Amino acid sequence: MENLPSSSPPWIQKKTKNRNPYFTMSNLHSKSNNPSFGAHCHNNHSQKKQAMAETSTSSNCNGSSPLTQIAQDHLFSILLLLPVDSILSFAMTCKKFRALTASDTLWEYICQRDWGPRSVEAFEASNSNQQLPWMRIYKQVSGVDSVYCHRLCADPDAELVFPTPRASHSLNFVSDCLVLFAGGCEGGRHLDDTWVAYMGNDFQRLLKWQRINSGSPSGRFGHTCSVIDDCLVLFGGINDNGSRQNDTWVGQVACHETLGITLSWRLLVVGDIAPPQRGAHAACCIEGRKMVIHGGIGRFGVRLSDTWVLELSENFRTGTWCEIITQPSPAARSGHTLTCIGGTRTVLFGGRGLGYDVLHDLWLLDICEGQPQWLQVLYELQNIPGGVSLPRVGHSATLILGGRLLICGGEDSYRHRKNDFWVLDITAVPSITVQPTMLNSMQSFAKMWKRFKTKGHIPNCRSFHRACADQSGRCLFMFGGMVDGLLQPADPAGLRFDGELLLVELVLQL
DSSP: OOOOOTTSOHHHHHHHTTSOOOOOOTGGGOOOOOOSHHHHHGGGSOHHHHHHHHHHHHHHHHTTOGGGGSOHHHHHHHHTTSOHHHHHHHHTTOHHHHHHHTOHHHHHHHHHHHHOHHHHHHHHHHTTTOOOOHHHHHHHHHHOOEEEEEEOEEOTTSOOOOOOOOBSOEEEEETTEEEEEEEEEGGGEEEEEEEEEEOSTTOOSEEOEEEEOOOOOOOOBSOEEEEETTEEEEEEEEOTTOOEEEEEEEEEEEEETTTEEEEEEEEOBOOSOOOOOBBSOEEEEETTTEEEEEEEEOGGGOEEEEEEEEEEOTTSSBEEEEEEOOSSOOOSOBSOEEEEEETTEEEEEOOBOTTSOBOOOEEEEEOOTTOOEEEEEEOOGGGSTTGGGOOOBSOEEEEETTTEEEEEOOBOTTOOBBOOEEEEOGGGSSOSSSSSEEOOSHHHHHHHEEEEEEEESOOOOEESOEEEEOTTSSEEEEEOOEEEOOOBTTBTTOEEEOOOEEEEEEOOOO
16 A cells, blocks of 8 residues: 555554555445435444434534544544544544545545555546545445446557557556557467557547567567566566576666657566566566566476565666465466555466366465465355356456456356456455455455446457556556457467457546
């Protein structure tokens, strides 16, 4: 979790990083049209308790209770230490506190606390930095249940050049640009090209791809590429000879008035200790200039189960690899996802295991204070509406606005490809401090997994595509993948590669 803005007291910033972020949102989703917090909290409190609270605290608010004498900015600081349900309960005590907790200033800080300052800043920039109704936005984001898909069109004034259809490539959003690198294409061949497209504030859903000569790493597919600050960190992959790689590269994107967009790569110096060669692994960055990788397919086609952490120097010229050895830990797999959900916490989901079975297990990894630990969240598919379709490999899992994961596409054990969207809300897990965490209530399942409705353009069913979110987390870009094609005599599998870029937006009524 990122720190609160600098305007908050330092002691609040420090303590908030260690707060328990797991809370339920039932009060915030009350169907009542009454804007008061008392109406939102009615479902969690009996009428008797509510009457007692109003009777006892209303007199205190009008009297000389020490709590009412606390300055408003200090009350803000206290409230920011609390989960949302507690803030809503605090609001029902009297009119003064109800008005205080309805302040959009407070809710802007809550959004920064729970979503990160960068998401809030990007959200403000996309709305011309006008004053936004943050309490209503928070409620809408918490209750969003659908996405709208757009097929991005080429700019008619631009040269019509497009990336080759591909899969198992990398796609990242960095410095207001989409960066697409390498991947595999028809015939099992690898690609070694690099493409960029500017997606800044003047982006009007008209696409202009630009191929750049970046002196890039050798061609490959099944590699990973993560964003740390404004840099790309690439690791591993497989070439069309079947050779696995374990090299690490750092890429820097820059925008120039005369040169346009440039991308420069350099090989990272990591010393003698490095992970074994692999491809089809999973990776993500965490705070502190670190990147985590797990699993993949190593030499001789062996699936791996190891976990490594790369720590980069301040100038991004050197790095140090360290293997994490802890039990229990996820089984060997490939084609899975590893996604940072804030700070040093990551979520691992799915993939293909040793027996070629497609998995649906869910693991949490927290690399905190030098004591990393894998924790498994156990759940039953039959207890989730539509959950039988959850096991998948070759999907994407991207952190979106609201601190949840948006899982797109992938394929099952029968290689049936998917075009569905699922949201994984890890904050619905009651606790991740006990191993293993077992969800045994229908309410917890319903909150943790939710299948989103799809509006607009219906994407092709696909797997081994790539997706990334913009700075706000409200918009997701998805490119490529293997899709089901028309059956041809020379292609009995009916497989083809996709080359369209999709914009997937959370449906919010702002």
